[in-house]
Amino acid sequence: MGERPVLHMLHTCPFCWKIRSIAEHLNIDYQKVQVNAMKTKKELKFTNGWEKVPVWTEVGGEIVVDSTPIMKHIDVTYNGGELWNSENxxxxxxxxxxxxxxxxxxxxxxxxxxxxxxxxxxxxxxxxxxxxxxxxxxxxxxxxxxxxxxxxxxxxxxxxxxxxxxxxxxxxxxxxxxxxxxxxxxxxxxxxxxxxxxxxxx
Ligand SMILES: N[C@@H](CCC(=O)N[C@@H](CS)C(=O)NCC(=O)O)C(=O)O
Structure with missing residues (x-):
């Protein structure tokens, strides 16, 4: 298991940029893994059927998929949920x-x-x-x-x-x-x- 969380991504994927935006906003030290655009299914087999980027893997091995749920997960894990917290x-x-x-x-x-x-x-x-x-x-x-x-x-x-x-x-x-x-x-x-x-x- 790695020492930093890992983001499996495609450089030009809009959903991946959502994750990069929040991770960079919160100054999180994470590793980017660029998947082969023609082999996403093969390279993302470890997601048990999701097979789309972005995929966020925590240091402990927890796998989080789907960009908005990943953003919420990052916010809760690294920021006490403050970005998602709202009065309305x-x-x-x-x-x-x-x-x-x-x-x-x-x-x-x-x-x-x-x-x-x-x-x-x-x-x-x-x-x-x-x-x-x-x-x-x-x-x-x-x-x-x-x-x-x-x-x-x-x-x-x-x-x-x-x-x-x-x-x-x-x-x-x-x-x-x-x-x-x-x-x-x-x-x-x-x-x-x-x-x-x-x-x-x-
Ligand atoms: N609802 C997903 C959509 C993710 C998505 O569609 N990602 C595309 C890249 S932009 C993908 O991995 N496509 C590969 C495929 O569908 O096989 C999210 O918000 O993360």
Whole structure:
């Protein structure tokens, strides 16, 4: 067993950036393990069927999966639960759900919604992620028309708004909720702010 908690992740995964955001905010000393993007199932076999990143493994061997539950676990374990604590639990629960539903869905259209942005994104992903020699090249050239043609376009079509407009509207809706405060959490960021930051950072 290691001496530091371990985060299994993909560099460009928005859910992984949520974990990186909270871990870095709390100054936690942890180890990052970048999985092979084409072998996630194989490399994450130890999760007993979850097989998605992020995965957080505690020093004692406890395995925590799913990004928002991992954030809550980190907050409780290393920070006394202060980031998740709230005077208005209904508002907090409603907005973490809003962030996880709306911002997560908006990442694919902005990255892959246009031909040029899709090519730029797949080229960047193929450079940043761990791939085999052939799968890197195959992903860079085959991944881009697939992501643009099928996935992003269908999501853009469903929403009707251009990806940039969608992000603009979502961020306006989110920050309007802050009122006069600088963060959703008030004077300091809370777990909802860090989750939103994670999606944006990715
Ligand atoms: N609800 C999960 C979603 C995680 C997820 O979909 N991760 C993607 C990478 S961005 C993944 O590992 N996909 C691999 C697969 O589904 O096989 C979370 O919030 O952690």
């Amino acid at each position: 639990v209904t508002r907090r629960d409603e907005w973490i759900e809003w962030v996880d539903t709306n911002l997560s869905k908006a990442t694919i259209p902005i990255l892959y919604g246009g031909l040029f942005s899709a090519l730029k994104t797949t080229t960047r992903v193929s450079k940043l992620e761990k791939f085999g020699f052939f799968s890197k090249r195959i992903y860079a050239w085959m991944g881009f028309p697939i992501m643009w043609g099928i996935i992003a376009r269908s999501r853009v079509k469903k929403d009707g708004r251009k990806p940039k407009q969608l992000w603009h509207d979502l961020l306006t809706e989110f920050t309007d909720e802050f009122g006069d405060a600088p963060f959703f959490g008030g004077q300091q960021p809370d777990l909802v702010d860090l989750a939103a930051f994670g999606y944006m950072r990715s």
